[in-house]
Amino acid sequence: MRSKFGFNVKQIKYQRPALYPKQELSVFHDKRYGMVEASTKAGKTHSHLVWLLEQATFGVKGGNYWWVAPVYTQAKIAFTRMKDALPRDFYTANETDLKITLVNGAILWFKSAEKPDNLYGDDVYAAVLDEASRMREAAYYAVRSTLTATRGKVRLIGNVKGRKNFFYSLCRKAESGEPDMQYTKLTAYDAVEGGVLDLEEVEDAKRHLPEVEFKQLYLAEPADDGGNPFGLKAIELCIRPLSTKPAVCFGVDLAKSYDWCVIIGLDENGVVCSFDRFQKPWNATVTEIRRIVGNKPCLVDSTGLGDPILEQLQDQRGNFEGYHFSSASKQKLMEGLALAISNGSIGYPNNEIRKELDEFEYQYTRTGVTYSAPEGLHDDCVCALALANMIRSKPISARPSVRSL
Ligand SMILES: Nc1ncnc2c1ncn2[C@@H]1O[C@H](COP(=O)(O)OP(=O)(O)OP(=O)(O)O)[C@@H](O)[C@H]1O
Ligand SMILES: [Mg+2]
Numbered sequence: 001m002r003s004k005f006g007f008n009v010k011q012i013k014y015q016r017p018a019l020y021p022k023q024e025l026s027v028f029h030d031k032r033y034g035m036v037e038a039s040t041k042a043g044k045t046h047s048h049l050v051w052l053l054e055q056a057t058f059g060v061k062g063g064n065y066w067w068v069a070p071v072y073t074q075a076k077i078a079f080t081r082m083k084d085a086l087p088r089d090f091y092t093a094n095e096t097d098l099k100i101t102l103v104n105g106a107i108l109w110f111k112s113a114e115k116p117d118n119l120y121g122d123d124v125y126a127a128v129l130d131e132a133s134r135m136r137e138a139a140y141y142a143v144r145s146t147l148t149a150t151r152g153k154v155r156l157i158g159n160v161k162g163r164k165n166f167f168y169s170l171c172r173k174a175e176s177g178e179p180d181m182q183y184t185k186l187t188a189y190d191a192v193e194g195g196v197l198d199l200e201e202v203e204d205a206k207r208h209l210p211e212v213e214f215k216q217l218y219l220a221e222p223a224d225d226g227g228n229p230f231g232l233k234a235i236e237l238c239i240r241p242l243s244t245k246p247a248v249c250f251g252v253d254l255a256k257s258y259d260w261c262v263i264i265g266l267d268e269n270g271v272v273c274s275f276d277r278f279q280k281p282w283n284a285t286v287t288e289i290r291r292i293v294g295n296k297p298c299l300v301d302s303t304g305l306g307d308p309i310l311e312q313l314q315d316q317r318g319n320f321e322g323y324h325f326s327s328a329s330k331q332k333l334m335e336g337l338a339l340a341i342s343n344g345s346i347g348y349p350n351n352e353i354r355k356e357l358d359e360f361e362y363q364y365t366r367t368g369v370t371y372s373a374p375e376g377l378h379d380d381c382v383c384a385l386a387l388a389n390m391i392r393s394k395p396i397s398a399r400p401s402v403r404s405l
Contacts, residue, residue, distance in 0.1 A: 004017070004084065004085035004086075005017055005049075005050060005053060005085040005086060012087075012090065012103075014054075014057065016050065016054070017050060019043070019046075019047050019050065020043070020190075020191075020193070020194025020195060020196065021194070022184070022186060022190050022193075022194065023042070023043050023044075023046075023047045023186065023190075023191075023194055023196075024047065025184065026038075026044075026047065026182075026184035026186060027047045027048055027050075027051045027155060028051060029182050031153075031180050031181055031182040032151075032153050032154070032180045032181075033153075033154055033155075033156075033170075033174065033180055033181040033182070034153070034154070034155040034156070034174075034181075034182045034184075035155075035156050035157075035167075035170055035171045035174040035175075035181065035182070035183050035184070036048075036155070036156070036157040036158075036183075036184045036185075036186060037158065037159075037160050037167075037171050037183075037184075037185050037186075037220045038157065038158070038159065038184075038185070038186035038187075038220055039159070039186060039187050039188035039190070039191055039197075039217065039218045039219065039220055040159055040188075040217050040218065041188075041191060041196070041197050042186040042187070042188065042190065042191040042194075042196070042197065043186075043191060043194070043196045044130075044157040044158075044186065045078060045081070045130055045157070046081075046196075048128045048130065048155055048157055049067075049078065049081060049082050049085070049128075051126075051128070051155065052065055052067060052082075052108065052126060052127075052128050053082065053086075053108070055125065055126035055153070056102055056104075056106035056107075056108055056125075056126070057102060057104065057106065059106060059125050059126065060106065060125050060150075061104050061105045061106065062105040062106065062107075063106050063107070063123075063124075063125040063150075064106075064107050064109060064122055064123065064124045064125060064146075065106060065107065065108050065109070065124065065125055065126050065127070066108075066109050066110075066111055066122075066124050066126075066127040066128070066143065066146070067079070067082075067108065067109065067110045067111065067127075067128050067130065068111045068112075068113050068119070068127060068128065068129045068130065068135075068139065068143055069110070069111070069112060069113065069130045069131060070112070070113050070114070070130075070131050070134045070135050071112050071113075071114055072112040072114065074112075074130070074131065075098055075110040075111055075112045076098060076110065078110050078130060079093075079098040079100070079110035082100060082108060082110075083100060086100070089103075090102060090103055091103065097109075098110035098111070106125075113129070113135045113136065113139035116136060116138035116139040116141070116142045117138075117142070119139060119142035119143055119146065120142050120145055120146070121146070122146050123146060123149050123150050124143070124146040124147055124150060124152055125147075125150045125152045126147075126152050126153045126154070127143050127146070127147060127152065127153075127154045127155070128154070128155045128156075128157065129143060129154070129155070129156045129157070129158075130157055130158070131157075131158045131159070132156040132157060132158040132166075132167040132170075133158040133159060133160060133161040133165050133167040133168065134158065134161065135167070137165075137166035140156070140166060140170075156170060159216065159217055159220070160216050160220050160221065160222040161216065161222070161227065161361075162216075162222055162223055162224070162227060162228065162361075163222050163224065164232070164358060164359070168222060171183055185220050186220065187218065187219050187220055188202045188205075188218035188219065189202070202218055205217070205218055206218070212227075213227070227361040227362055228357075228358070228359075228360060228361055228362075229334060229335075229338050229360065229361070229362045229371060230337070230338050230341045230342075230357055230360065231338075231341070231342065232358060234341050234342050235341060235354060235357045235358060236354075237344060238341050238344060238346055238347050238348060239347070239348065239349065239350045239354060240271050240272075240347030240348065240349065241349060242272060242273065242275065242349045243267045243269070243271040243272065243273035243347070244273065245267035245268065245269070245271075245273050246267065246273065247265030247266060247267060247273050247274050247296055248265075248266060248267060248268050248296060248297075248392065249265070249266055249296055249297045249298065249299075249388055249391045249392045250263060250264065250265045250266075250274070250292070250293045250296055250297070250298040250299075250388055250391075251263075251264050251266075251298070251299050251300075251383075251384040251385060251386065251387030251388030251389070251390070251391065252264075252289055252293075252298060252299070252300040252301065252384060252387065253301045253380040253381075253383040253384040253387065254285070254300065254301055254305065254306045254309055255279055255285070255380070259378050259380050260277045260278065260279055260378065260380050261276075261277070261278055261279065261280070261285050261288075261289075261380070262275075262276070262277045262380040262381050262383070262384040263275075263276040263277075263288075263289060263292050263293065263384060264353070264381070264384040264385050264387075264388045265292070265293075265296070265388065266346070266388045266389070266392050269347070270340065270345050270346045270347060270389070270392060271346070271347035271348070272347065272348040272349060272353065272385070274292065275349070275351070275353065276288070276292055277352060277380070277381070282309060285309070286309060286312050286313060289313060290313065290317075293319070293320075295317070295319050296319060297319050297321070297391050298313075298319055298320050298321070298391065299321050299322075299323050299387040299388065299390055299391040300313060300320055300321065300322055300323065300387070301322075301323055301325060301383060301384075301387065302322030302323060302324055303324055303325040306322070307322070310322045321391065323387055323390070325383075327369075327370055330370075330371050330372075331369060331371055333383075333386045333387065333390055334360075334362075334371040334382075334386055336386065336389055336390050336393060337382070337385060337386040337389050337390075340389050340393075341357075346385070346389055348385065352381050353381040353382075353385060355381075356373065356378060356379055356380075356381040356382045357381075357382055357385075359373055359379075360372070360373055360379055360382050361373070
């Protein structure tokens with residue numbers, strides 16, 4: 001019996017599964033660094049799982065081999081795909097640690113890049129960073145450090161996603177012929193030619209997706225703004241020094257599991273004049289918000305955990321109003337901010353706020369458009385700014401009444 005990845009179980013003979021020529025050349029080469037910018041469904045995960053398996057099978061007995069994905073769920077998908085493709089008596093698997101130990105003792109680890117600090121410390125003999133354009137650069141630095149003692153090879157693969165990410169920069173380096181780096185672009189038409197994607201499916205996507213999105217996802221051509229709803233140029237044009245004028249309104253994004261509480265105040269011209277970003281226990285957060293906001297109109301993200309906090313803030317104060325995030329309400333909120341940015345009626349300093357605006361993105365999904373920071377990044381400044389902008393734009397009569405303190 002032959003398993004999916006080409007093992008003859010009885011004799012443990014291995015034959016590489018068929019990869020289409022361009023797919024095979026993109027990963028099986030002698031360069032230490034390999035970069036692949038590819039269409040969705042071009043077979044990059046598949047070919048790189050095969051590569052990592054070969055590195056481990058014919059590599060160092062007992063060595064570590066890493067698959068790194070932006071988030072845990074993606075790492076788990078790759079783990080399952082690898083496991084399902086191996087003959088049962090060739091490995092043991094640990095479902096909790098997402099770890100596959102081969103009979104030669106080599107260990108395949110499937111890791112999330114969410115907390116790059118957790119990626120330091122090991123010696124790794126070969127690594128793949130899947131969906132690299134959706135990861136933080138810090139994750140690459142961490143993985144790179146683990147390959148130092150071993151002089152291990154690394155492969156970075158992904159869809160293109162704008163030009164503002166480390167993967168884009170590394171690909172340009174590789175493309176320009178940097179020593180020991182190989183660059184490959186795989187378009188949807190390459191995958192069609194290779195027999196892994198249907199032409200009809202590609203043509204359908206072309207008809208239904210916005211052109212910019214189709215070019216990124218299927219032709220591996222980066223958009224200038226990479227799906228940024230505000231536009232990088234427009235974001236830059238709204239940069240102003242922190243205003244010294246008093247605030248006329250505030251927006252508050254409350255910290256959820258791992259992010260920050262951000263409070264942003266706008267002056268009468270819509271320029272940021274007050275900016276606070278902190279992580280504190282809930283009671284201290286409430287005290288801090290009340291101190292900073294005073295009696296000015298303030299729109300607070302009241303989603304989930306935010307609801308009881310809003311109630312505390314509203315106790316004896318009429319100037320706090322809640323805004324509940326759903327995909328529709330977030331879209332409305334962000335469209336308001338996009339409008340303010342495009343017509344220059346808002347201003348902010350060149351700090352964390354600008355950084356988050358630059359990184360923010362929208363994505364087309366089957367159910368509509370979603371607005372958020374890329375996986376692993378924050379969008380609390382963007383949300384606080386958008387909330388402040390929304391309450392500023394409301395007619396005075398529609399604002400929460402302001403009672404005296
Ligand atoms: N050479 C091949 N032979 C047979 N099937 C293949 C081959 N390459 C890829 N596939 C199959 O095509 C599908 C898409 O492959 P894969 O998931 O590797 O693409 P991808 O480029 O990583 O896509 P995504 O954009 O979703 O990350 C999978 O079902 C995979 O098993
Ligand atoms: Mg993939």
